[in-house]
Amino acid sequence: MRGMTTLRCGRHALDLTRPRVMGILNVTPDSFSDGGCHFDRERALDHARRMLADGADLVDVGGESTRPGAAPVDEADELARVIPVIDELAREGALVSVDTMKPAVMRAAVAAGAAMINDVNALRLPGALEAAASTDAAVCLMHMRGAPRTMQEAPRYDDVAAEVRDFLVERAQACEAMGIARERIVLDPGFGFGKTLAHNLALVRALPELAAAGYPVLAGLSRKSTLGAITGRPAGERLAASLAAALAAVARGASIVRVHDVRETVDALKVWVAVGGAG
Numbered sequence: 001m002r003g004m005t006t007l008r009c010g011r012h013a014l015d016l017t018r019p020r021v022m023g024i025l026n027v028t029p030d031s032f033s034d035g036g037c038h039f040d041r042e043r044a045l046d047h048a049r050r051m052l053a054d055g056a057d058l059v060d061v062g063g064e065s066t067r068p069g070a071a072p073v074d075e076a077d078e079l080a081r082v083i084p085v086i087d088e089l090a091r092e093g094a095l096v097s098v099d100t101m102k103p104a105v106m107r108a109a110v111a112a113g114a115a116m117i118n119d120v121n122a123l124r125l126p127g128a129l130e131a132a133a134s135t136d137a138a139v140c141l142m143h144m145r146g147a148p149r150t151m152q153e154a155p156r157y158d159d160v161a162a163e164v165r166d167f168l169v170e171r172a173q174a175c176e177a178m179g180i181a182r183e184r185i186v187l188d189p190g191f192g193f194g195k196t197l198a199h200n201l202a203l204v205r206a207l208p209e210l211a212a213a214g215y216p217v218l219a220g221l222s223r224k225s226t227l228g229a230i231t232g233r234p235a236g237e238r239l240a241a242s243l244a245a246a247l248a249a250v251a252r253g254a255s256i257v258r259v260h261d262v263r264e265t266v267d268a269l270k271v272w273v274a275v276g277g278a279g
């Protein structure tokens with residue numbers, strides 16, 4: 001099936017004829033690779049503005065860490081972290097995504113100006129599908145096996161690529177049945193979410209088959225432990241590995257990459273596009 005060229009995100013239309021960059025903004029005290037350094041609201045806003053100036057097409061604002069082993073966050077705390085940041089960035093004209101699993105946070109975030117809901121749980125919490133359907137935001141449906149606290153405890157699949165693809169297509173169909181237009185849906189294999197190194201590598205190789213399902217694909221490999229396992233480097237020293245991973249993902253059909261290092265990723269993608277992309 002032919003891929004979609006425009007993603008409808010509320011009042012924004014994201015042209016996907018070239019790869020797009022989602023900058024990561026963790027408004028948490030415990031996020032895995034930036035050590036919670038954007039927990040302070042003003043610093044978070046400054047960092048978001050920096051990423052946008054560096055060429056980020058959208059910013060993903062999260063108030064609950066999803067790193068392996070992370071503990072859940074109270075709804076009130078999550079709202080207090082993300083809503084003022086989303087409100088300000090949206091006022092400034094940015095395309096803002098909210099990274100949340102909670103229906104109440106989805107509704108409040110979109111009311112505050114978020115134009116995408118990024119749910120690592122693929123709208124599976126009770127009320128999440130309804131909450132997303134009540135908005136005009138795009139939805140990113142990610143595959144996760146288990147929950148962040150336990151997901152890395154010996155994950156097993158018979159055929160990881162087929163199982164992830166089937167799950168995501170089933171979730172996309174559930175969205176469409178609730179009235180969420182196909183043009184608002186993005187799929188994400190969920191690198192590192194209940195997957196071993198071998199699973200993650202198989203999923204990168206299988207990105208063309210996922211993209212062939214006909215929905216845009218988002219890939220998040222930036223600084224992840226898979227890259228640490230390959231290179232032997234800690235999270236803060238995975239820039240080169242993250243750039244290679246982003247290029248590998250777009251070369252296999254990903255339309256959006258979710259990254260920490262926006263400026264470098266934007267440059268790498270400019271070169272990739274200039275030389276003719278996948279060829």
Ligand code: 9MG
Nearest residue numbers: 066099118142188190191220
């Ligand atoms: C919140 N979050 C952390 N990693 C992610 C990934 O790979 N994809 C998406 N959509 N969200 C993620």
